[in-house]
Amino acid sequence: MTLDALGNAHFITARADRHVAPRFWIEADLDHPRSDVVGAVLRATAHGVYEARIDGRPVSDSVLDPGWTAYEWRLPYQEHDVRDLVATGSGAVRLDLVLGNGWYRGDLAFAGANANYGDVISVAAVLEVTYRDGSVQRIITDANWSAAASDTTRNSLYNGQTIDARRRHVTAPPLEVLEVDVERGRLVPQSGPPVLRHETFQPTAIWTSPTGRTLVDFGQNLVGWLRLTVKGPEGTQIEIRHAEVLEDGELGTRPLRAAEARDVFILSGGVDTFEPTLTFHGFRYVEVRGWPGDLSPDSLEAVVVHSEMRRTGHFSCSEPLVNQLIHNSVWGQKGNFLSVPTDCPQRDERLGWTGDLAAYAASACFQFDSADFLDNWLADLLAETAHSPDRAVPLVVPDALKYATFPEDFEMPPWTATAVWGDAAIWVPQALWTAYGDADRLASHYPAMKLHLASVQRYISPTGLWDLGHQLGDWLDPDAPPDQPADAKADPHVVATTCLYRSATFAAEVAGIIGESEDATRWTQLAERTRAAFNEHYVDGGIIKSDCATVYALAIAFGVLDDEDRGRAGDRLAAIVRDAGHRVTTGFAGTPFVTWALSETGHVDDAYALLLEKECPSWLYPVTMGATTVWERWDSMLPDGTINPGEMTSFNHYALGAVADWIYQVVGGIRPAAAGYTRVRIQPVPGPGITWAETSYECRHGMISAAWHTDDGGFTLDVALPDGLHAEIVLPDGRVEQVVGGVHRLTTAH
Structure with missing residues (x-):
């Protein structure tokens, strides 16, 4: 990329x-008649978000360009x-640019x-027109452009948008146009997928609430906005207010905290179409005020918006509730993969929390092509980490929190190396490598891995444990008080040390793959020291x-235990799970791995019982x-239908849905x-409560599918593989078959 990608265009x-x-x-x-135009390209970006039109027509289907990155x-x-x-x-070509506040x-x-x-928000653009004779004309933004207020009189991602059709x-x-000095060396070609409109939903119900308000249900918690056409007096x-849930028959807005999530449309007196594309909301329900006449299901629609993903x-499977759980995971990813992977899409937050993604990346890469x-x-994570205090991975990427002006009585955790959250620098590339096998991208992610491990090493005590510094630990342990989400049963330093072992082990593998042999030795030695310290100081006879469940889940899943202790730990984990009545007892750190740890240590029945439990949590x-x-x-909504009293309650948060990875790989x-699935293992592990399952995954080599069912006669498995793909099929009775491509049916008797 050259630094003059936008030519001489000014911001x-x-x-x-x-x-x-x-x-x-x-x-x-x-310069020439339009019939002589053989090519035309518009390049644009903004501090803020922009919409571009040529002769009144949108230049693309994308919205909220240029998205959110580490702008600095x-x-x-x-x-x-x-x-x-x-x-x-x-005649003359007209170029229009509307500029909103966006994330900037x-x-x-x-x-x-x-x-x-x-x-100050700003926009820059160059329209480059190529003519039949080879000449090129460039139309650039500068102070000679005209400006005026658009029909949007208020725009905020959190609070919503006001559009005045009059x-x-x-x-x-006219408004005065000013040129702004922006460092052009930070310009990069867009590499992430665009944010687009996707599905639309019509109302499933319209009714009057107990207080007389008009409420609309779209049947699905989604992210986007309403689009409507209406006629009424000038x-x-x-006014449209959005929320994810109802409480006491009214819109449940308390979880939004300070976010107004409110769009306002002012009618011109004619037929008006409104679509608030400079904001977005997380919602299933809306409250409509001021609608002229009767509101019908044909009056408005919800537009789903997220980054383009295939x-x-x-x-x-045979259990409809598990199918709905997978549906919920898929829609959680849709709603939160909007420019950046956010924690939630509705309240006054919507930040790229690294810990949430560390937990969920493997599930995300199975559900959608998440590579780009x-x-x-x-790339943003690397930039933020390289410029951060202590060169530690920030808790959020992009890191807007460094510009926060929190009130004096609010305390943010110290900004130091943090397990799970910081480990996103390694675990997310690990998920990408596993899913897509792209060695060049793996190499590009390696510098952030090194920075993370170097930042952690400053907090390793002489014991070899990561037991210094601040930790968030097993965040949102269901036994923690609503107002103390970090108050978990799991010792945070036990959690941190297991995470360090996993990260150092994979960093060593990466260093070997990309030819950094000295680093491979360095990280291998760090992993070995960490493993030895963990077993010496934290393990006693498998205890x-x-x-608690989280420490066993992590220690087993990450392979930090000796073989003898691993078996004992698996038995102890199963006992803890059974003693809890197969209700979940883990938070963000342990939840992605607890079913893995059970099934990999011979406690498949307990893993299935944990998955299929219906009582909270x-x-x-x-x-x-x-x-x-x-x-x-786990209890964002209490059994009586009231919203959890904690100040941090979202109904669209994918982290605890990370069990989907286990469902796809073990149940499916x-x-x-x-x-990159250059070789595949087909190994479904049936368990009580599910009698059949069908799973498919489109990898880089084609579609893989596996369908199994059990009956009185035994177990039947149907497998379909892309041509040439080598697969090892492991049946429940231990039999192993090696196959290459094609369609296969295998059976076992009870």
Whole structure:
């Protein structure tokens, strides 16, 4: 990428109220007739979000461009092929740019942090037109452009958007256009997928609440906005409030905290169409005020918005509640993979918490092709880490929290190396490597791995344990008080030390793959020291310090235990799970691995019972309560239908849905036997409560499918593989078959 990707285009802004979305435009004469245009490209980016139109027509289907990145070091520009727009029509070409606050001036974060990257938003663009004779004309943004307030008088990602249709029919007073100095060395071509509109939902129910308010249910907790066409008296104001749940028959807005999630549409008196594309909301329900006349299901629709991702994994089984759990995981990923992988999409937060993704990355890569999306995010992670205090991985990426202005009575955790959260620098590339096998990208992620491990080493005590510094531990342990989410049963240093072992082990493997032999030795030695220290200080006869499900799950799943202790630990974990009535007792750290640890130590029945439990806390409890996405807390909604009293309660949070990875690989049976599924292991492990399962995954080599069922006569497995793909099929009776491509049926007797 050259530094003049935008040519001589200047970043421009307008002197306007910060809530207004200014509109910039120019009408430029072309050097040749439009019929002579053989190519036209618009390159643009912004501090904020922009929408571009040529002669009144959108230049692309993408929204919220350029998305959210670590703006200080990476500002992506988009390249739109606009030949058809420029080549048609006649006379001067008109280019319009609408500029919104987006994430750059989004008053981001929580507890009144109001984090912003700057006070001034700006946009830059160059329209490059190529003619039949080979000549090139460039139309660039500069102070000569015109500007005025658009029909958007208020725009905020958290609070919503106000659109005044009356402004579409009048000439707004001009605004002063100013050129802004932006460091052009941070410009990079867009590498992440665009944010697009996807499905639309019609209302499933419209009714009047106990207090007389009009409520609408779209049947699915989703992320996006409403689109509507309406006619009413000029000046009529329609207000739309959004929420994920109902409480006491009314819109349940308390979990939104300070986010207003409120769109306002002001009618022109004619037929008006509204679509608030400078914001987004997480919602299933809306409250509508001020609608002229009767509100019918045809009056409005919900538009689903997220980054472009291709669905690659599917699963279904004999238990409908598990199918709904997988549905909820898929929709949680849709809602939270919007430009960056967020924790939640609805309240005053929506940040790229690294711990959430560390837990969920493997599930994400099975459900959707997440390669480009996560690779782009990891580029931000590297930039943020390299410039951070202690060169430690931030808790959120991009790290808007460094601009937060929290009130004095609010305490953020110290910014040091943090297990699980910091380990995202290694675990997310591990998930990508496992799913896609891209060695070049793996190498590009390695510098962040080194930074993370180097930052951790400063907090390793002479014992060899990672027991110094601050930890978030097993976040949201279900036994923790609602207002103390870090108050877990698992000793945070036991958690941290197991995580260090896993990270050092994979970093050593990566170093070997990319030819960094000295580093491979260094990280191998770190892993060996960590393993020895863990077993010396934390393990006694298979009993692990703090003796709870999470510490056993991590120690077993990460391979930190000696063989003899591993068996004992598996038995102890199973006993803990049974003693809890197969209700979940783990938080963010332990939940992705507890079923793995059970099934890998011979306790398959307990793993299935844990998965299929319906009482709270469990994976299926939210499903029985009508959830259509994964919740942040096991009890985000209490059995009586009231919302958890904690200040941190989301109904769309994918981290605890990380059990999906185990479901796909163990219940479904499709497992990678080598990076990128160049070899496959088909090994479904049946268990009580599920009598059949069907799973498919479209890897880089084609579609893999496995379908099994049990009956009185035994077990039947049907497998379909892409041509040439080597697979090892392991049956429940221990029989192993080696096959290459094609369709196969295998059976076993009881």
